Amino acid sequence: MMKYKGYTATLEYDEADKIIVGKVVGIKAIIVFDGLNTQELTMKFHNSIDFYLQTCKERGVQPNKPYSGKFMLRMQPNQHAIIAYQSQQAGISMNNYVIKRALADCEI
Numbered sequence: 534m535m536k537y538k539g540y541t542a543t544l545e546y547d548e549a550d551k552i553i554v555g556k557v558v559g560i561k562a563i564i565v566f567d568g569l570n571t572q573e574l575t576m577k578f579h580n581s582i583d584f585y586l587q588t589c590k591e592r593g594v595q596p597n598k599p600y601s602g603k604f605m606l607r608m609q610p611n612q613h614a615i616i617a618y619q620s621q622q623a624g625i626s627m628n629n630y631v632i633k634r635a636l637a638d639c640e641i
Contacts, residue, residue, distance in 0.1 A: 540564075542564075
């Protein structure tokens with residue numbers, strides 16, 4: 534994983550082309566880059582983000598922002614009470630309890 538100016542990219546090795554492919558995650562825009570080594574990947578990642586931000590500026594559009602990590606959830610008071618009780622029994626915060634339960638079947 535790589536980070537630059539608040540954007541995050543995941544990396545995957547492409548066996549067929551013998552390169553490492555990066556993809557910016559957490560935004561709607563599609564930004565991909567590749568490289569043969571970490572130096573080249575870093576340079577291309579930074580250039581891709583800078584190009585994206587400059588292009589948005591020139592077009593007068595707001596660039597997609599990465600997810601902030603904040604998620605507001607509304608629920609019935611009895612549901613809130615249940616989650617509060619279950620998270621207390623698990624010995625973790627409600628926030629961590631909800632994340633753990635929500636992602637239980639996901640591979641991240």
